[in-house]
Amino acid sequence: MYQDVLVPTDGSDGTRRSIAHGLTIADRFDARVHALSVVPEGPLGTLESEEATPAAHRAVDHVEAEARRNGLDAVTAVEHGVPHEEILEYVDDHGIDMVVMGTQGRTGLDRVLVGSVTERVVRMADVPIVTIRLTDTVRIDDVDEAERIAREALEDESVDRETPLTAGPHRISGSWLVEFETEAGPVRVTVDGVSGETRLERDGH
Known part of the structure; x- marks a missing residue:
């Protein structure tokens, strides 16, 4: 039914x-996952900054990593434009069967924009839209705490907790991604911002 x-x-x-x-x-349907991030531009004003495009790529890469970890095929895309228009165009161009999206983004202006984007997609799309409300509370919202937890996870895996950072911590979709360069190669620690649980991956696996 859904591919x-x-x-x-x-x-x-x-x-x-x-x-x-x-x-x-x-x-459930053995479907392919499409992760799309839109850097907003257009009549609501250009929100793009030097960090916006890299952040969009990190966002879709996170979805791809989660999908592959669950044995699912995934593709990613980053577009620039009016968010709801880009989402609807992507749906048409890629034969999307269903869209799953949140009703809230970040605080302030972003929350207004994301809510508005979802409303427009629901109203204008020709495919089923599943909307999800934010109900989780992120407990770990401090970058230093996220790094501390990630270093504890390293120690649990018998890796020196003083290992230098190569990237992060970056907060993506309620999780922190922290990357280290160890003697055995790159290690990425994912810290769940809600539960505090950690996952350690070596060489992208």
Whole structure:
């Protein structure tokens, strides 16, 4: 019934649950996951900054990593434009069967924009839209705490907790991604911002 499931993401905390639901649906129907992030431009004003595009790529890469960890095929895309228009165009161009997206983004202006984007997609799309409300509370919202927890996870795996950082911590969809360069090669630690649980991956596996 569903072969291609689209999960739009801006990497904000509000996408944590929509990603989880999107992956669950894709797993149930053995569907391909599409992760799309749109750097907003257009009549609402250009929100792009030097960090916006790299952040969008990190957001879709996170969805791809979660999908592959669950044995699902995934493709990613980053577009620039009016968010709801880009999402609807992607749906048409890629034969999307279902869209799973959150109703809240970050605080302030972003929350207004994300809510508005979801409303427009629901109203204008010709495919089923599953909307997910943010109900989780992110407990770990401090970058230093995220790094401390990641270093404890290293120590649990008998890796020197003083190992230097190569990237991060970056907060993506309610999780922190912290990357280290160890003697055995690159290690990435994912710290769940809600539960505090950690996952350690070596060489991208």
